[in-house]
Amino acid sequence: MSSSIILQARQLVIDKNYNDAELLYHNILYSDGNNENKLSNDYSIQEKEESILDLGHLYKLTSNSEKLHSLILKSTEVLSIIAKSKISKIIRQLIDLFNFIPDSIDTQILSLKEAISWASKEKRSFLTQSLQLKLAQLYYKKFYFNDALNLTNSLSSHLRKLDDKNTLIEVQLLQSKIYYNLKNFSKSKASLTSARTSANSIYCSSKLQADLDCMSGILHCQDNDFETAFSYFYEAFENLNSLNWSKESESQIIKILKYILLTKIMLNKNDDIIQILSNKLITSSKSIQNNLKQFDAIKKISIAYNQKSLENFQKILNDNSNEFSNDYLIKSNFKTLYHQLLEQNLLKIIKPYSCIEISYISRLIKLDETFIESKLSQMILDNVFYGVLDQGNGWLYIYDENKIDKNYGSALQLIKEMSKSVNLLYEKATVLN
Template sequence: MTAETEAMEVEPTPAAPTEEDPPTEEEDVSDLSDLLDEATALSNATAKIPLLSAILNEPQNRYGPAASAIKERAVYALARSYCSASRTTDIVTLLTGEACATFFSSITKAKCAKVVRAVLDIVCNASPEEYDMQAGICRNIIEWCRVEKRSFLRQRVEAKLASVLYHQDLYGEALTLVDALLSELKKLDDKQLLVETHLVESKIHHGLRNLPKAKAALTASRTNANAIYVTPYLQSQIDLMSGVLHTEERDYDTAHSYFLEAFEQLDQMDDRAKALPCLKYMMLCKILDGLNKALGISGKGVPGIKTDKSKVDISGMITGKQGVKYAGSAVDAMSAIAAAASTRSLKEYQGVIARYPTELNEDLLIKHHLGTLQEQLLESNLIRIIEPYSCVEIDHVARLMEMDVKLIERKLSQMILDGKFHGILDQGKGRLVVYEEEDVDRAMEGGLKVIENMDGVVTSLFGRSRALREMMI
């Protein structure tokens, strides 16, 4: 709706010349064209800047169709040159400073909005990690839009600023901005921007570990997306976020299908930088789902001692055409994790974490769930070791695990409290006493359920009788 609404604000098209009107002379912009070609031919970004600035500030102030097209290209080239020369201050003030002031005042609002958004995309793509600089240029544009009363452009840039603040981990400020923006967008019913803003809101709530609100925001984004055409890239981001939320709920099969959808769309666009994390998440889901099945982990999270290496085998995923295309250290790291999970070797797993710190620790989703995987491996190995014993020394368990005694003691006490097995730690003698599993009295459990249900029925009837008495009074 942003582009379409601003397109309605264009100036009226002049009428075609009649026989009485003299024909319009073709504008001469050969000097501007030569300057642009000269600047394009240069390889030094710093040397390009004076030539491109001369095009925008030329003394004749020509703004016909040809001159405007050349100056628009000069603005884009100037943004790229500033990024290449790392002139952060000039990048931030490029659109709101004197360089583009005359150009923006001479073109339509729709064309101005197009140029601003294009320059913002150029800067973000050229310096994807410079979030402080991106936030600065967004704030400058928003302030300029308020002065110029460009509401639709301001809303678009505020959505971008919210995304930048999310990447800066400024969740509180980003959420405040998103809430104010959503209240405006719902009145305008701008579905395209609603889809993007709700998606950013979902990411922010996920960063705050508020999964119910993250799911609600993602549902709102999907609902608005169903009513309009969504670009493949935006659809891939929605699928990626859906996969992340299902992974947090430990629904690994569903999460894998969403990651696969996102990966295929990004792969078709040949966006390897965005597609590679999707492939890593797919491998992570296969590893976690396979390990859960191999260990026989129940709904309570209690691991068993069964091992089936085939269930955590992801070789088929990484030997295909797409796997070979994205081969590298990231894929090797996930393959090594799968190998350690298949053998349930905690020592091998810790070695992989130490060998690939960048690939496994920089991504928060992978880091979080690999921590869960480590806990599962540790618990399953402990249960496998202590299962034959009714009483075992903690030092002996620590030697077999090749881990510190205090760490093993702390983990065993946690497992006892969590009900993973029945036992007690005799710290005076440094022993673990394991109790045999007691048979559950099913009759008693059934009786307790009957009493619980009867209590609910009596409470409900009491509430209804009190309501009837109040009505009669």
């Protein structure tokens, strides 16, 4: 049962009198509230546990990441005599509080490194691995991909020995994400396959299953298999939707819904987008309704692409650059759509002509002349159309596609057979001589 001093401190927190509450919690933990070097013996271990967690929440409320970092270090000293499982749980809870403090990732990384060092020294292997996984996830968030990869490689070998499949799946999934961001798609697929193989032999939570399905969908998008990608994204959406929504799952659901809409655009099934956004699951969700602007932008992209309007497409991309540029999958596929649309518009312009000025094309399409010249050159090399660029005069010559006479193939085959017969006759004549 909580002591009166803890209840008093909690009331002070409710009243937003944070400084006085902090001093009361310090009095429980330390013999002199202002001296953190002298541990108090006047209170029970349970009271100290409660004080540490309450103090952590106080620092979360005041967004004081530095004091939370200091508390994590001190908690190992204060609680060094209690059971290993309890102190491990407390440290993990304190580390997780950083998630609610803005711009605290760097401090969280520092706290994790120091906590890992302490756990290793105390030979608390399960806590060490749990904290290392958390550190690798933060490295990934900060785009420190090589650091994250080194840590996950070391972790996976230890986890295989311990046969800790739950944690191993999370590590392999994280490796898949890291390799994907490093553009090593073959290794990303291999890591995901390993994670799925491990997941088949144990029960996986809905959240973990949704993460696996989402990553599968992303890799299928990379292979331009958007039908299969849609199926995986929809599975992930349903798995996450079955959970109680948290801030983290809410952002994940919104991201997956964007990917679902993306697959429909890539499949040129624009009518399905309106149908998906009218789904009861989506219309009844306040969180999704509050983020409709993001989906409206994708819907506008779909309309512009369907209307073959390059100008509108470019305008929507520019107006929503912040929303699209932070996601590699959306950004790369919209870039593909843009270049497809550009090619379609260029072909439409040059179709009536045998010779046309590049400057004229540039004026019609409202894009830089050098960029248009480069794009036309690429299209010629890719055999999109037959033509020649006269860079001296700034002209483009367009030729009709060369029609291949089917008789050429038959004539070549006949010559080949005749050559074989002549060679055979020559060999026989040589033997006779």
